[in-house]
Amino acid sequence: MVKAKAIMKTNVLAVTKDTNVYEAIRIMVANQVTGLPVVDDDQTLVGIVTEKDVLHMLYEVEDSPNPVSRFMTHPVVSFDQEDDLETIAESLRGNNFRRVPILSEGRLVGVISRRDVIRHITEMRLGVKLFV
Numbered sequence: 001m002v003k004a005k006a007i008m009k010t011n012v013l014a015v016t017k018d019t020n021v022y023e024a025i026r027i028m029v030a031n032q033v034t035g036l037p038v039v040d041d042d043q044t045l046v047g048i049v050t051e052k053d054v055l056h057m058l059y060e061v062e063d064s065p066n067p068v069s070r071f072m073t074h075p076v077v078s079f080d081q082e083d084d085l086e087t088i089a090e091s092l093r094g095n096n097f098r099r100v101p102i103l104s105e106g107r108l109v110g111v112i113s114r115r116d117v118i119r120h121i122t123e124m125r126l127g128v129k130l131f132v
Contacts (some may be wrong), residue, residue, distance in 0.1 A: 005081040007120045008102045008110030017069035043107040047072035
């Protein structure tokens with residue numbers, strides 16, 4: 001069985017709960033990502049801020065430079081790096097979120113997105129690496 005650590009992205013962009021929400025938006029736009037894990041100082045996952053959270057903030061909340069903690073989603077569905085990819089894929093299929101944080105001893109070590117799972121399954125079925 002394939003484990004999360006085999007396909008997770010380890011170069012994870014993350015913000016802290018004190019990061020200004022507009023800085024988080026800048027990071028998402030500049031890096032073309034749809035969400036960012038939110039961690040504390042020791043990389044413990046405390047939330048996630050997504051495009052959906054940002055849209056809510058932009059349309060529903062008075063404009064001010066607030067910290068990400070005010071808008072992030074928490075608690076967050078996450079998985080351990082030793083969890084089976086099948087379990088993670090089922091979670092991504094059955095929920096509206098696009099990515100899940102991957103943890104080791106409670107600390108953020110990676111992220112797996114729907115796209116990562118699709119890439120892995122496609123490559124396994126075709127027996128060739130199609131995507132960079």
